[in-house]
Amino acid sequence: MSHAKKKSPAAAQPGLTMADLAKLAGVSKITVSRALGDSPLVTAETRERIQALARKHGYKLNVSARNLRLRRSHTVAVIVEMKPSSSRTMWDPYPLSLLGGISQELTSAGYSVLLTTRHDAANAAVQAADGLILLGQGEHEDAVKLYDRMGLPMVVWGAESAQDNHIVVGSDNRHSGVSVAERFLSIGRRHPVFIGNSDHPEMAQRLHGFVDELAGHGIKPLLLRRVDWTLESGVEAVRSLAARKVHFDSIFACSDLLAMGAIRALVELGLSVPNDVSVVGYDDTPHGASFLPPLSSVRQNWQEGGVLLARKVLALIDGLPVSSQVLPTSLVVRAT
Amino acid sequence: MSHAKKKSPAAAQPGLTMADLAKLAGVSKITVSRALGDSPLVTAETRERIQALARKHGYKLNVSARNLRLRRSHTVAVIVEMKPSSSRTMWDPYPLSLLGGISQELTSAGYSVLLTTRHDAANAAVQAADGLILLGQGEHEDAVKLYDRMGLPMVVWGAESAQDNHIVVGSDNRHSGVSVAERFLSIGRRHPVFIGNSDHPEMAQRLHGFVDELAGHGIKPLLLRRVDWTLESGVEAVRSLAARKVHFDSIFACSDLLAMGAIRALVELGLSVPNDVSVVGYDDTPHGASFLPPLSSVRQNWQEGGVLLARKVLALIDGLPVSSQVLPTSLVVRAT
DNA sequence: CGATATCAAGATATCGATATCATTCGTTGC
DNA sequence: GCAACGAATGATATCGATATCTTGATATCG
Structure with a gap:
């Protein structure tokens, strides 16, 4: 028989505690706590001394203990709505850029980022979070209710809607639509098409801005509903326009892939971009x-x-007043 | 003077504790703990009863308390090497797909995913993690040492290298190189070019496979060093080949963007893909x-x-034997 | 000079869960 | 009929930090 013993799981390293430091410094542990926390209740001199000692011995705070005592986790859960096989979810660069910004800001504020997917949101650790950030594209309606029930500070990425009253941060989708309309008008386009999914809150706002601005000039764009945001979908969209013999001279597509697909189909049809169609x-x-x-x-x-x-989550956690916010977008005009 | 008081930060919700549940059930709290933990030390009957009670009252485990007692965090930190303005980092879809897989697996094992960037890795929460996953492209050399010092179970994504002895999971870069070489040989190409950065461990292995396989047929490819993985970089690469009047008939580029840039430049030069160059x-x-x-x-x-x-991190955490692993890749042959 | 304010630091209780040792009870065996 | 046993449960100590309340020493004032 073998005496090879399974290595103890998660072998707890020795790691100093505040009590150890206190003994080393010849003070009480509460003084250590205060010194390390930059509390004004200790002399500058002892503070320095203890901090130096902590550095020297590589002291590491036990986060669990602090969180237990303080009754908070110093953690914000980021919930990514991840439909397994959808066209645009966690796999695309978007949420990731958001994650980058989130991570940067939260960690520099001393918070941790707990990454989860919708499915795991029942997770105990998520419920222990001090706040919630919800990333997802239009899947909010029901999800938000679920998370709201947890009673945590919550901020959502997306489009602000009238009925729900949580904090939303998102791009100025409406203005984007207006900008594109203005652009089309300024170059004399009179028969615009909008390709996207009007059930999607963000896209719906783009559409509204687009429609409203055009309406001011007596123009009514054609709405071509597309659920997928893929290149293929863009190709099909334009083909269907051609099949229906629709006359159009400009396309506002709700994703770059849709747009590229559209252009490809236009070229196939012998149309020139941007001469015939913008x-x-x-x-x-x-x-x-x-x-x-x-x-x-x-x-x-x-x-x-x-x-x-x-x-905004941090502000909510601190009990400060917070309001939703829309971020400006910019139309980058290139060749098309 | 105003009596408007700042809302208490992170107002701790009432939330039941095990002691409360114990009182409700008329048992001791340790019994509650055992019942909720599916311990065989309690009757099936009382277990059911207590679990039902917990459900009914929406009991939530206090993770901090458990972690403190058990001296572990049930958390794995994922460190993303994020060069702020680099061409391929967290902004691209790659690490995100990895994150998806990681998140899925860890959460279903009852672990949390703590997302951090390299810069914040000194973070107390990271040090409290039970394990580490390091994502990054070739930035490991120095970073690994740093994290190794933390003495945590660690797994790295990338290319296995002889000198370091940590667990690595990555794609079979060498085989990829071989496959591409085989492909070029099978369609009669004799003058291949490799575009990429040989200082990057993963790319270096692709190059090795490529070179070795070609060498077996007496062919020595041209190495065109490119640090950036952008489309522009691909364009420039091919232009420089043309400027140097190099004769070549095939290109293996280390990213799709490089490849697309290369193709664009080839077309500009009047060359046909794949007729003249694969x-x-x-x-x-x-x-x-x-x-x-x-x-x-x-x-x-x-x-x-x-x-x-x-x-693999989970296995390491449990003290099980773990080895590095390379994942197969596949060459998807399309038109080029 | 005595009384009070001020300041640094300590003692103790506490956060909520679980490991360990102790207890109770009903069984079983001889 | 009694000892030994095992199953179910309980009592207590503990993880490591911090809030709160005290204590002791020094400074300030009338």
Whole structure:
């Protein structure tokens, strides 16, 4: 028989405690706590001395103990709505840029980022979080209710809607639509098409802005509903327009991939971009910018959005007044 | 003077404790603990009763308390090497797919995913993690040492290297190189070019496989060093080849963007793809697949990689024997 | 000079869960 | 009929930090 013993799981390292430091410094542990916490209740001299000692011995705070005592976790859960096989979810660069901003801001404020997917949100650790950030594209309606029930400070990325009353940070989708309409009008386009999903809150706002601005000039765009945001979907969209013999001279697509697909189909049909048809995409992806011809697109600032999301949860956690916010977008005009 | 008081930060919700449940059930709190933990030390009957009670009252475990007592955090930190303005980091879809797999696997094992960037890795919460997953592209050398010092179970995504002895999960970069070489040979190419950065461990292995396989047929490819993985970089690479009047008939590029840039430059030069020059990219991105002409590319399975990374940290945490692993890649042949 | 304010630091209780040792009760065996 | 046993449960100590209340020493004032 073997005497090979299974290594003890998660072998707890020796690690000093405050009590140890206290003994070393010849003070009580509460003094150590205060010294390390930069409390004004200890002399500058002893504070220095104890902090130096802590550094020297590589003291590490036990986060669990502090969190238990303080009854908070110093953690914000980020819930990513991840439909396993959908076209645009966690796999795309978007939420990731948001995550970057969030992570940067939260960690520099001493908070941790707990990453979860919708499915795991019942997780005990999520419930222990001090706050919630919800990332997802239009899947909110029911989800929000679920999380709201947890009674945690929560901030959502997306489009603000009238009926729900949680804090929302998102891009100015409406203005994006207006900008694109203005652009089309300024270059004399009179028969615009909108490709996207009007059930999606963010896209719906883009559509509204687009429609309203055009309406001011007596123009009514054609709405071409597309659920998928893929290149193929864009191709099909334009083909269906051609099949229906619709006359159009400009396309506002709700994603760069849709736009690129549309352009490809236009070229197939012998139409010239931008001479015959102008096309504007959304998200200003690197691929769109490198496309031939380089794609005009609406850019949103994901990273800044992430930072804002983080700041707002933190403010909520601190009990400060917080309001929703929309971030400006910019239309990047390139060749199309 | 105002009596408007700042809302108490992080107002601790009432939330039942095990002691409360115990009182309700008329048992001791330790029995509650055992019942909720499915311990065999309590009757099936009382276990059911207490679990029902817990459900009914919406009892939530206090994670901090448990972690403190058990001296572990049930958390794995994922450290993303995030060079702020680099071309391929957290902003790209890659680490995100990995994250998806990691998150899925860890949460279903009852662990939490703590997301951090390299810069914040000194963070107390990271040090409290039970394990570490390091994501990054070739930035490991120094970083690994740093994290190793923390003495935590650690798993790294990337290329296995001889000198360091930590667990690595990654794609079979060498085999990818071999596959591409075989492909070029099978279609009669004799003058291949490799575009990439040989200082990058993963790319270096691709290069080795490529070179070795070709060497078996008496062919020595040209190495064109490119640090950036952008489309522009691909364009410049091919232009420089043309400027130097190099004769070549095939290109293995270390990213799809590089490959697409290369193709664009080739077209500009009046060369036909794939008639004059074959091109293979890397990562099999959606954009590459939708490129015109559709790009041939090497696909790696990010999500499965994520799952594996997670499983291996968990195994390490449990003190089980763990070894590095390479995942198969596949060459997706399309039009180029 | 005595009384009070001020300041640094200590003693103790506490956060909520679980490991360990102790207890109770009903069984079983001889 | 009694000892020994085992199953179910309980009592207590503990994880490591911090809030609160005290204590002791020094400074300030009339």
